[in-house]
Amino acid sequence: xxxxxxxxxxxxxxxxxxxxxxxxxxxxxxxxxxxxxxxxxxxxxxxxxxxxxxxxxxxxxxxxxxxxxxxxxxxxxxxxxxxxxxxxxxxxxxxxxxxxxxxxxxxxxxxxxxxxxxxxxxxxxxxxxxxxxxxxxxxxxxxxxxxxxxxxxxxxxxxxxxxxxxxxxxxxxxxxxxxxxxxxxxxxxxxxxxxxxxxxxxxxxxxxxxxxxxxxxxxxxxxxxxxxxxxxxxxxxxxxxxxxxxxxxxxxxxxxxxxxxxxxxxxxxxxxxxxxxxxxxxxxxxxxxxxxxxxxxxxxxxxxxxxxxxxxxxxxxxxxxxxxxxxxxxxxxxxxxxxxxxxxxxxxxxxxxxxxxxxxxxxxxxxxxxxxxxxxxxxxxxxxxxxxxxxxxxxxxxxxxxxxxxxxxxxxxxxxxxxxxxxxxxxxxxxxxxxxxxxxxxxxxxxxxxxxxxxxxxxxxxxxxxxx
Amino acid sequence: xxxxxxxxxxxxxxxxxxxxxxxxxxxxxxxxxxxxxxxxxxxxxxxxxxxxxxxxxxxxxxxxxxxxxxxxxxxxxxxxxxxxxxxxxxxxxxxxxxxxxxxxxxxxxxxxxxxxxxxxxxxxxxxxxxxxxxxxxxxxxxxxxxxxxxxxxxxxxxxxxxxxxxxxxxxxxxxxxxxxxxxxxxxxxxxxxxxxxxxxxxxxxxxxxxxxxxxxxxxxxxxxxxxxxxxxxxxxxxxxxxxxxxxxxxxxxxxxxxxxxxxxxxxxxxxxxxxxxxxxxxxxxxxxxxxxxxxxxxxxxxxxxxxxxxxxxxxxxxxxxxxxxxxxxxxxxxxxxxxxxxxxxxxxxxxxxxxxxxxxxxxxxxxxxxxxxxxxxxxxxxxxxxxxxxxxxxxxxxxxxxxxxxxxxxxxxxxxxxxxxxxxxxxxxxxxxxxxxxxxxxxxxxxxxxxxxxxxxxxxxxxxxxxx
Numbered sequence: 001x002x003x004x005x006x007x008x009x010x011x012x013x014x015x016x017x018x019x020x021x022x023x024x025x026x027x028x029x030x031x032x033x034x035x036x037x038x039x040x041x042x043x044x045x046x047x048x049x050x051x052x053x054x055x056x057x058x059x060x061x062x063x064x065x066x067x068x069x070x071x072x073x074x075x076x077x078x079x080x081x082x083x084x085x086x087x088x089x090x091x092x093x094x095x096x097x098x099x100x101x102x103x104x105x106x107x108x109x110x111x112x113x114x115x116x117x118x119x120x121x122x123x124x125x126x127x128x129x130x131x132x133x134x135x136x137x138x139x140x141x142x143x144x145x146x147x148x149x150x151x152x153x154x155x156x157x158x159x160x161x162x163x164x165x166x167x168x169x170x171x172x173x174x175x176x177x178x179x180x181x182x183x184x185x186x187x188x189x190x191x192x193x194x195x196x197x198x199x200x201x202x203x204x205x206x207x208x209x210x211x212x213x214x215x216x217x218x219x220x221x222x223x224x225x226x227x228x229x230x231x232x233x234x235x236x237x238x239x240x241x242x243x244x245x246x247x248x249x250x251x252x253x254x255x256x257x258x259x260x261x262x263x264x265x266x267x268x269x270x271x272x273x274x275x276x277x278x279x280x281x282x283x284x285x286x287x288x289x290x291x292x293x294x295x296x297x298x299x300x301x302x303x304x305x306x307x308x309x310x311x312x313x314x315x316x317x318x319x320x321x322x323x324x325x326x327x328x329x330x331x332x333x334x335x336x337x338x339x340x341x342x343x344x345x346x347x348x349x350x351x352x353x354x355x356x357x358x359x360x361x362x363x364x365x366x367x368x369x370x371x372x373x374x375x376x377x378x379x380x381x382x383x384x385x386x387x388x389x390x391x392x393x394x395x396x397x398x399x400x401x402x403x404x405x406x407x408x409x410x411x412x413x414x415x416x417x418x419x420x421x422x423x424x425x426x427x428x429x430x431x432x433x434x435x436x437x438x439x440x441x442x443x444x445x446x447x448x449x450x451x452x453x454x455x456x457x458x459x460x461x462x463x464x465x466x467x468x
Numbered sequence: 469x470x471x472x473x474x475x476x477x478x479x480x481x482x483x484x485x486x487x488x489x490x491x492x493x494x495x496x497x498x499x500x501x502x503x504x505x506x507x508x509x510x511x512x513x514x515x516x517x518x519x520x521x522x523x524x525x526x527x528x529x530x531x532x533x534x535x536x537x538x539x540x541x542x543x544x545x546x547x548x549x550x551x552x553x554x555x556x557x558x559x560x561x562x563x564x565x566x567x568x569x570x571x572x573x574x575x576x577x578x579x580x581x582x583x584x585x586x587x588x589x590x591x592x593x594x595x596x597x598x599x600x601x602x603x604x605x606x607x608x609x610x611x612x613x614x615x616x617x618x619x620x621x622x623x624x625x626x627x628x629x630x631x632x633x634x635x636x637x638x639x640x641x642x643x644x645x646x647x648x649x650x651x652x653x654x655x656x657x658x659x660x661x662x663x664x665x666x667x668x669x670x671x672x673x674x675x676x677x678x679x680x681x682x683x684x685x686x687x688x689x690x691x692x693x694x695x696x697x698x699x700x701x702x703x704x705x706x707x708x709x710x711x712x713x714x715x716x717x718x719x720x721x722x723x724x725x726x727x728x729x730x731x732x733x734x735x736x737x738x739x740x741x742x743x744x745x746x747x748x749x750x751x752x753x754x755x756x757x758x759x760x761x762x763x764x765x766x767x768x769x770x771x772x773x774x775x776x777x778x779x780x781x782x783x784x785x786x787x788x789x790x791x792x793x794x795x796x797x798x799x800x801x802x803x804x805x806x807x808x809x810x811x812x813x814x815x816x817x818x819x820x821x822x823x824x825x826x827x828x829x830x831x832x833x834x835x836x837x838x839x840x841x842x843x844x845x846x847x848x849x850x851x852x853x854x855x856x857x858x859x860x861x862x863x864x865x866x867x868x869x870x871x872x873x874x875x876x877x878x879x880x881x882x883x884x885x886x887x888x889x890x891x892x893x894x895x896x897x898x899x900x901x902x903x904x905x906x907x908x909x910x911x912x913x914x915x916x917x918x919x920x921x922x923x924x925x926x927x928x929x930x931x932x933x934x935x936x
Contacts, residue, residue: 107867133676208601
């Protein structure tokens, strides 16, 4: 490495050591005979002093330093003079007296300062996301995200889960939202779809005997974007065979306990509260109740259970699945399916945190006959079922085990953990609510040659976004 | 859970215990008064015995069992009679005498047997991938993949790397291969592209000050598929700031040491051999030499270094980048750039294993001026550079640190670790060489409504693939 130490680690006990540091010039103060800079890297800030007596060359070069120049310097760690010690900084006890300085790169004037209290539009922040990410607050969100991933994986790995990848170029099987389509050049006129979730594949993995699957999965939905939606988002997706609701509840509760303990130092109270859908509606007039006592305590989790299996679509005059059509009905309600579908509860469950739905799941149907019966009730014809989910129904013929699972949105969870209002604050390179990436200007025009190879014609002339 | 134990764990010391097992019927032998089944789950096989004396009901139901039925049973673990102990099976010492049996699901007749020595076409295997995955050999590949991921992440996490996600819906910036395009409904006539690699984003992350980034990333290339290519593949992608070649070499060597130790019990010899491109060409007539002494020892790694920065395209009469245009030239060759580009070495490196290129990387250019000079030499005009990589060049203006990185193909590494010839053996749901998924029949026709919403017309009428 070009450096021997980082800017976050030097303390009083390092005094007298010669170190090489690399980083960005966060601040420069020129006191005439004395130049101070705050040097920043991922790990923190270190104060560096240049004086002509120590090195004329370094002092002279230091006069050229400007904000966000990238430098490498050699120097001795010294205790700061009395009265200049900063107890608020981990490195506030020391400064580095520079004997050598190299400018590794310069920087143009910045469109905004690298400070936490920033007053520019989100569009500007995202256009210069690489500068925005240098801010401590945003960096900390990204660090927490990385730590969260390791906690989740470590926990599920210890529980015997296999991390399996499912395809991103897959079949269009509308699940409520629109699919993003990907034209296939090798199969003209045909399209892959990006998955709205790995739902069908994780059920297939249970048929395959994987028994415990998880994946931190990218999901894609082409929706009219609302304030806090992203065209691509990240989901913790898991599925288990030979499982009951209680197994899922305690697995997820333990996982969240570990997450909040490791990342926030908080011990959640287990088990989480549990309300039936009916209780939630009666008591809170919502199925996403905020159960904080007078909204005081920080994190109030609750399971919402016993959802109805169906809801009636008044407009189209037919029954629909409340969750999704693979959700199992409650065992004790099986005999009501045909005559009283409104009285059938489902084996699905939502996890709610402070009034926000964090995730949901269900025990699935594993019997092809029951699955067909459900399709019939919600008006999916055998032909349509075959077209949309044929490969799953086919798989179910060959010894599908009882199974169930859960999924929760990672972006929302991190936003809650970091106290951010918007999930865009916890995504490395988010898109705006119009689905645009101000950094890369995606989506964009493509060469007509590319479209020709795909046998595609665009009917509307692109309005262009060159100005972005 | 529906079960108390798995089929892989019962040994002599479990004798006398009452257990509940779930799994698939792998084999049934009816000896008249005695029915044996081999019960399989993800963890192994357990022999189960049904006799009328123990339970008439269970015995009677056991007569209905067929291959791949899913069952749940209760029974007592017994030591097998002398002479019937199977020392080759972990559970070969015991059998479970069943007192209760429940058929959780039946199975239709199988298109092929669940055995390792399978003699059916790959197309059939992939169409019924959920059955194929029940085979021990394929399951073990998937298990190894999951373990590999945990080893890689654990190691890089311990080294201070942050796992960052980069967008999958991004800008079309052709990198040699064709992009997969994704039409944007909200921005008519414009397209996202799926990333060929996170190359530009990982460099942006270095500009952002992340310093140590990694990701197990999905990459997409719309190529004319050769035997062992996939439209989507998985890559370990990493990038480091303030780094030299030697830091990358030792990081990757240690990582591979850990992988081979943890997953194969092998201790690789470090450091790996190192050859210059010229030496490799002279001695082995290739830049991917197989350096196994007489092809005997199992794993012979080598770094190939000192590649030329450019190669001359005889057809189009101009210089091209040998690696990619962001690769830094060797410091000592900087003055030859303009007059003798053929004499300039690069700071790129390939890692070769047994004659296969496992991965590659380079120290990158971080100076906008040098980057412009390189573009000029390889004939990329400023306009074209701006169009293709404008956001990276813009980012480089604001204090880009020196940085470099590496990437290797995960699918190929797992194939090598498991001794498989084809990467399709180590991918959960691979596609054929025509880019088709025989399980889901992706890619497929889509509703005209979907195309209309995207303002797209397909010029060639789809030939359909309903027969698949």
